[in-house]
Amino acid sequence: MRRFQESGARDWRATPFLPGVLCACLCLAAPGTRAGGLTDTLPRNAFLLDLSYHFAWLGGAWDDKGRYGSLLPPLDRYEPGGSLQGTLTPDARVRYHITLFQLQFGLAEALSLGIGIPLVLRTDITPDLRWTPGDVQPFLGRAYTEDDFWQWAASMGQPRPGSWTGNRNVLGDVVLGLRLRFTDFLRRARDLGIQGAVTIQGALPTGRQADPEEVVAAGTTMWDLQAQGDLGVHLAMEKTFGGVLEGRLTLGLDLFYEAFLPHRYASAFGRxxxxxxxxxxxVGKAYWIDGGDLAGAALQVEGVIWKGPARASFVSGGSLDRARSLPPLWTASVRLASAWIGQTDFTSRSSVWDAMQEEKWRPGYRNVLVVSTVLSLLRLGAPLQVTAAWRSTSLIPGKNTRASDSLSVGIRIPGTFW
Amino acid sequence: MFRGAVCGILIGLLACATPDPGVPVTVLRGTAYQRGVEHGRVHGDRIRSFYTLLLTNSLMPYLNRERPDVASVLTRYLSREEGREDTPFQQWRDRCLADCTYNCSETCGFSYLLMKESAARLKAFIPQEALDEMQGIADGAGLPFEKVLILNTFFDTLLSFRAITAYIRQSQAPMLVRVEVPAAAGDGRDNDEDGQTDEEGEGLLAPFEPFPHATWVEVPGDGPVRLRLHDIKLSIGVDKGDEPGVDPATVQIRYNGVIYRSPEDRPFLQTFPVEGDRESLDVVFAPPGGFPPASIQVLEVQAGDFNRIVRPPPVHARFMREERIAFTTAGAGLARAAVPNRAPPEVPVIPPSIAFAARGRATSDGRTLLAQHFALLDSNASHRHATVFVHLPEEGIPYAILGYPGLVWGLAGLNAEGLAWTFTLSDSLNNPMVEAFLKDLFEARLLEEGVPIGILGRQVLSRRGNTAGALEDLVRVKASFGWNVLVADRDGDLAAVEMDTNLQGRPEGGAFVIRPPESDAAAASDTGSQGPSVGPDDLRIASHFQRNRDDLTTRVLVFDIRPQRTWSTFWYRSIQAHGILGEQIAARYGRIDRDEAVAILRQPALVDPRDSMIASVMEPAQARIWYAMGQVPATDGEFFLLDLRDFLPERGSP
Incomplete structure (x- = not known):
């Protein structure tokens, strides 16, 4: 491995990008060498290895009226042809433990390629079906208690759904991304201190679908993770402010469109x-889901908290000047993304079932708040960055979308091959 | 309108399904078989989902739970679970499972056997034309004929079965056998309106009899009400409680929206064992402060026995039907018949299916209309499958029915000659399954017989042009269960028919025809507010018998088989809805039109919020149906128009 300064880094802003695709994939923001570079690319022949651990949790959803509620809508249960047995409210809690391996490579100064490999370590789901008693049942002389109800269900062959743990060390959908920083070819943009990049990304169907016969289960595909599409394009612009701010503040705008491709799923036969x-x-042996596409915009503010000292080292090729151009010691960013979510289409042999499913996946929107930070040791001579991020869709109301949160920590090791 | 016109234009097509408002309208032309094939082709996927959601996932598992109760009396249905290997049911099940490769829990279950065997028996009563259409549906949808036949007959089988299981349960549960208001004995008033004052037993109702109106009037409010509950032990099947009798801890009386229980609500509610009779329990109730004067009082009583039934779960005692007793206190000044036996407003009562017809002086323009709201079973399935079928048969009268995919019949319909039809269920033990029990006793096989009610309606609509013709069909068939039918034609001829299987060979047969009274005075004298008509130009039905009040009374071994009013869980609900419907009609008499009829159907007290299925207003003279379907309750949706003339050559001229 060659020393990093020999990669031709001109400025810390020209340091590697991280495909946004991977950030979204895990419902987390995995920062670039900066806290949240939207337009960064790697220098030619440079690479960035990023290893991170993500913990994502999900306990509710925004409904059609923008109210926060249970992940699944409450379910009224009736005695066939009779009175209300009670209401099941699934206060389900889902937890994903994921590691993400990312490798990015600079094909040219303004063109980088990235690959992200998510490995789901474990998924835990606690259904927590809360019971609200309904009407007094004449034949019982009382309303169904929770135990009564599940005994009733069991007598018809339906067991009570329990907690589920699965997806142990299961691969998710591998993501490929390509970013072109096109402003490198626009002199006027460079003069204005504006950087712009277009990123395209796509997911390979390497994830695992949930077991169709399990009531409580989750898969590891993009559809299961519900954070980004199978194909996406991002157009991002960033402006760094000089003058008295001395490059310590950057504003960014990201416009994006993410599309889900139709995927085939096996049906359940009540086994x-x-x-x-x-x-x-x-429904038939299989059905197709064409997930609702995502379109939206993200605004980002990035700041340098502490630029920190610089010292000549092997990372900077022994040059103090070069060391001073390396990323600040500590940066942070805040990003707010709003995405419109399209209607999800189900296609099976049954139009009735399709309509029933589509009722649960109606159009809506989500608001994602991401706070991330990077501690970069490059200036001090260590080829290492430590990252952390928090992402939330539960803080700002959305509509017809899950309300998930996540935390991540990771390390990055930059370098060059020659 | 537009939808209908578009369909009408597409003469060359066999079928036209319209996407809006979510309830498809399908036009079927040709022979019965051709219509069936097209029906199956267009709705094959919906037939499958309707069958699976309603039968496979809801009704059949639910009915399977009833097997232990049924087997406690009908021993051929005992199984290995009760330690019997040699019963016909267990042997059939073993054979079925041995041969089964797919969906065995359904097809080798008790309920499937019940449905399958009954369907096979009912087939003999179904006209060939309907069978041809079912075969067409099966071929068009790629389904086995057996499933289509089951789908078309499960309704009748289910209701007869439900009636017999409810009866078996209740025959093993406590019963209210007497009610007494002791203060009425010497109050100087004729409380029971028998023309005598303070005669012996005036304040005593023994045996207990449920009334659609007040049991007593002008009762002194300062005395208690005494009730006796009795629980017989059959000592067969699963009714093997260690102790006979009524469990005092389960006794509850609901009064003015408050539930009183024993022993926590002493001294207002007290229970006393009956000396020398372990099977009986006396209950004395006196509310705090006594019963207020000059008012209507309603008590609702329920109790369970000492049994702890494990199967079907959850563990429970056997509970009686909640009985309701109404009376007035001194100063109210009302006659018994003027006091409907109705739950207080704060107690929600789910209304059953209702229907009414109006004509002449009752309507705003003198034209006839028939309105109905059918409620029984949604299971999150029915409303999603509601469908309008327009039949343009090669032979016979064109007609439209409001139904479901896979069914050759509907819950209501209208034909091109101006005959409107609908029906409601009316619980009765005078049905084919009880007939089998009376004949074979414990060895009886649960088999449904007779012409399925929906298929009877379809036959009437396709062959009869008026009410008189419809009645000819209705009075001559063997009914598959207890039904109330309401028909009205373009000339204003209205009739209700109460049907049962006529097990005891009544001379008048199994159908009671009800016509509107000839005068206002006659209407007023016809059991007062509980009569079938408000005036001479209306007729209404709910889900109880109005004329056929003693549908079946007999005794078999230890079983007293009693009339509908003594056991049906629909009965109290139905008399209440029927009374409220009458009040709504009376309030609009002379100005009832389509909008007013819809307003009546939408009255909250007449809407089952959970199992509402189809509501409509039919205008026979205009061959129009205004239907609300596809949501629960049905009446929450818009009433869409189907003009049958749009589908007829040159718009027809009914």
Whole structure:
């Protein structure tokens, strides 16, 4: 591995990008060499290895009226042809533990390629089906208690869904990304201190779908993670302010469109849950989901908290000047992204079932707040960055979208091959 | 309108399905088989989902739970779970499972056997034309004929089965056998309106009899009400409680929206064992401060026995039907018949299916209309499958029905000659399954017989042009269960028919025809507010018998088989809805039109918020149906117009 300063780094702003695709993939922001570079690319022949751990949790959703509620809508249960047995409210909690391996490579000064490999370490789901008793049942002389209800269900062959743990060391969808910083070819933009980049990204279907016969289960595909599409394009612009700010503040804007491709899913035939998951007989052996596309914009403010000392080292090729051009010691960014979510289409042999599913995946929007920070040791001579981020869709109301949160920590090691 | 016109224009096509408002309208032309094929082709996927969601995932598992109760009396349905290997049911199940490769939990279950065997028996009563259409549906949808036949007959089978299981349960549960208001014995008033004052037993109702109106009037409010509950032990099947009798801890009386229980609500509610009779329990109730004077009082009583039934779960005692007793206190000044036996407003009562017809002086323009709201079973499935079918048969009268995919019949319909039809269920033990029990006792096989009610309606619509013709069909068939039918034609001829299987061979047969009274005075004298008509130009039905009040009374071994009013869980709900419907009609008498009919159907007290299925207003003279379907309750949606003339050559001229 050659020393980093020999990669031709002109300025810390020209340091590597991280495909946004991977950030979204894990519901987290994995910062670039800066806290949140939207337009960064790697110098030619440079690479950036990024290893991170992500913990994402999900316990609720924004409904059609923008109210925060349970992840799944409450379910009124009726005695067939009779009174209300009670209401099941699934206060489900989902937790993902994921490691993300990312490698980015500078194909040219303004063109970088990235690959992200998410490995799901474990998924835990606690269904927590809360019970609200309904009407007094004449034949019981009382309203169904929670135990009564599940005994009733069991007598019809339906077991009570329990907690589920799965996806142990299961690969997610591998993501490829390509970024071109086109302002390198626009003199006027350079003169104004504006950087712009276009990023395209795509997911390979390497993730695993959830077991169709399990009531409580999750997969590891993009659709399961619900954060970005299978294909996406981002157009980002950044402006760094000089003058008295001395380059300590950068504003960014990212316009994006993410599309889900139709995917085929196996149907459930009630082998384990004869009452809750028995749609195969009329839906057919398989059905298709074409997830609602995402379109939106993100605004980002990035600041240098502490530029820090610089010293000549092997990282800077022994040059103090070059060391001073390396990323600040500590940066942070705040990003707010708003995405419109399209209607998800289900296609099966049953129009009725399709409509029932589509009712649960109606158009809406989500607001994502991301706070991230990077501690960069490059200026001190260590080829290492430590990253941390928090991402939330539960803080700012959305509509017809899950409200997830996540935390991540990671390290990055930059370098060059020659 | 536009939708209908578009369909009408597409003469060359067999079918036209319209996307809006979510309820498809399908036009079927040709022979019965051709219509069936097109029906199956267009709705194959919806037939599958309707069958799976309603039968496979809801009704069949639910009915399977009833097997232990049924087997406690009908021993051929005992199984290995009860330690019996040699019963017909267990042997059939073993054979079925041995041969089964797919969906065995459904097809080798008790409920599937019940549905399958009954369907096979009912097939003999179904006209060939309807069978041809079912075959067409099966071929068009790529489904086995057996499933289509089950889909078309499950309704009748289900209701007969439901009636017999409810009866079996209740025959093993406590019963209210007597009610007494002791203060009425010497109050100087004729409390029971029998023309005598303070005669012996005036304040005593023994055996207990449910009334659609007040049991007593002008009762002194300062005395208690005494009730006796009795629980017989059959000592068969699963009714093997260690202790006979009524469990005092389960006794509850609801009064003025408050539930009183024993022993926590002493001294207002007290229970006393009956000396020398372990099966009986006396209950004395006197509310705090006594019963207020000059008012209507309603008590609702329920109790369970000492049994702890494990199967079907959850563990429970056997509970009686909640009985309701109404009376007035001194100073109210009302006659018994003027006091409907109705739950207080704060107690929600789910209304059952209702229908009414109006004509002449009752309507704003003198034209006839028939309005109905059917409610029974949604299971998050029915409303998603509601469908309008317009039949343009090669032979016979064109007609439209409001129904479901896979069914050759509907819950209401209208034909091109101006005959409107609908029906409601009316619980009755005078049905084919009880017939089998009376014949074979414990060895009886649960088999449904007779012409399925929906198919009877379809036959009437396709062959009869007026009410008189419809009645000819209705009175001559063997009914599959207890039904109330309401028909009205373009000439204003209205009739309600109460049907049962007529097990005891009544001379008048199994159908009771009700016509509107000839005068206002006659209407007023016809059991007062509980009568079938408000005036001479209206007729209404709910889900109980109005004329066929003693549908079946007999005794078999230890079983007293009793009339509908004594056991049906619909009965109290139905008399209440029926009374409220009458009040709504009376309030609009002379100005009822389509909008007013819709307003009546939308009255909250007449809307089942959970199992509402289809509502409509039919105008026979104009061959128009205004239908609300596709949501729960149905009446929450808009009433869309189907003009049958749009589908007829040159718009027809009914």
């Amino acid at each position: 384990r849950n004869p009452l809750l998951l028995n749609y195969g007989p009329y």
